[in-house]
Amino acid sequence: MKLPTKVSLVDVGPRDGLQNEKQPVSAEVKIGLVHRLQDAGLKEIEVTSFVSPKWVPQMADNAEVMHGIRRKPGVRYSVLTPNMKGFEAAIAAPREEWPDEIVVFGAASEAFSQKNINCSIAESIERFAPVVAAALEKGIQVRGAMSCTVGCPYEGEIAPAKVGYLAQLMKGIGVQRVDVADTIGVGTPRKVQAAMEATLAHFDVDAISGHFHDTYGQALVNTLAALELGVWNFQSSSAGLGGCPYAKGATGNVATEDVVYMLHGMGIETGIDLDRLIDAGVYISEALGREPNSRASKAIRTKRAG
Numbered sequence: 001m002k003l004p005t006k007v008s009l010v011d012v013g014p015r016d017g018l019q020n021e022k023q024p025v026s027a028e029v030k031i032g033l034v035h036r037l038q039d040a041g042l043k044e045i046e047v048t049s050f051v052s053p054k055w056v057p058q059m060a061d062n063a064e065v066m067h068g069i070r071r072k073p074g075v076r077y078s079v080l081t082p083n084m085k086g087f088e089a090a091i092a093a094p095r096e097e098w099p100d101e102i103v104v105f106g107a108a109s110e111a112f113s114q115k116n117i118n119c120s121i122a123e124s125i126e127r128f129a130p131v132v133a134a135a136l137e138k139g140i141q142v143r144g145a146m147s148c149t150v151g152c153p154y155e156g157e158i159a160p161a162k163v164g165y166l167a168q169l170m171k172g173i174g175v176q177r178v179d180v181a182d183t184i185g186v187g188t189p190r191k192v193q194a195a196m197e198a199t200l201a202h203f204d205v206d207a208i209s210g211h212f213h214d215t216y217g218q219a220l221v222n223t224l225a226a227l228e229l230g231v232w233n234f235q236s237s238s239a240g241l242g243g244c245p246y247a248k249g250a251t252g253n254v255a256t257e258d259v260v261y262m263l264h265g266m267g268i269e270t271g272i273d274l275d276r277l278i279d280a281g282v283y284i285s286e287a288l289g290r291e292p293n294s295r296a297s298k299a300i301r302t303k304r305a306g
Contacts, residue, residue: 004232006269010044010209011037011256013284014065015080017241019049019058021288027061029287031068036280037238038072041272042256046103046235049080050089063089066097076100078143082117087131091138102135104128105145106170108162108195109152112183116147125169132174144175145211149195151186164198177207179235182222185215189225196229209233212254214240219254220262227268234259239281240293255294257281274300 014033018025030048037045047069053060062079069077078101081087091098106124107113113121132142148155149163163180170178180195187195192210199208210226211234212219223234240255260272278300281292292298 002230003227003266004230004268006232006271007227007263008043008233009256009259009270009272010046010078010233010235011042011238012046012211012235012253013037013238013241013256015046015048015059016235016253017237017239017284019056020242021058023288025058025287027064027068029284030061030065033238033280033284034065034069034077036276036283038075040276040280041270042277043074043271044076044078046078046080047099049082050086051080051082063093063097066090066093066099071096076141078103080105080145081131081135083127084131084134087134091140098138099140101141101143102131103143103145104131104175105147106166107147107152107183108158108166109148109155111154112148112152115154121166122169125166125173129173136174142174142176144170144178145181146170146178146199147181147183149180149187149199150182150191151184153184157191158195160194160198163195164201167199167202171202177209177233178203179209179211180226181211181235182213182219185213185218187212187222188218189221192222192225193229196226196231200229205230206232209235211235214252214254220258223254223259223262238277239285239297241284252293255281255292255297257292257294257296261296261300 048062048065049059050062079099081090081102135142146166180199212222236256236259237253238256240252242252260274278297285292
């Protein structure tokens, strides 16, 4: 079986990881996390979201964070913009502070779409169409996050055909690449591969990434299952931060540290310095007053301590 020899990771910790934290995290700390991640070798970082502070107060400092980042050449900085108002806010700053990529999202579950954004899947994609068009016109790349691709807290198991339907809709409005996300972490390898294969009918393998939550401890095996299909881009979160406010009981994203440890152990290049990555996870975890949610981090730090 031929696996990719190199994998690119998108660290979503600063946005997806921190958005549900109840305690406020300062812009200074968020900027510090982005700097530590890029210094560890991350080439893609999901920085913040331009959403209503009423719904996601943690992201109210989005412009301040984007302004404060010391950008590194070759690093892609993305932000979530769920509507035109959010997109306009993201480009209200000087050009050098614009995101390199925006993220729009849709669910493969009708029930999740209704509960999350009060509209059908098709309607949600129609709403994003002008946002996508505006971004492409400005030379900003567009990624589509496809949530609940293997399971939904309201509908249960999701048929691969529904994933293909969502991928087709996203392709139709100009989305350039998509995330196949197991939002509530119920996926197992074969189910993940079925969701990936449904997406591959509409997007090239180079335009697909895996986004796995670790609720049932399946995120790493699901990553391997995607690697077997040739997928080489994955999303993970520093120190395993994050969850989903609409999916009761869903734990955090898989820890970037654990994914990197596995990939390096398989001889797959990531361009990431694992020790520096671990230090970044410790930095944000200390700011939150808890231990990193990464087994590799804990094991390596124990070893460091002798």
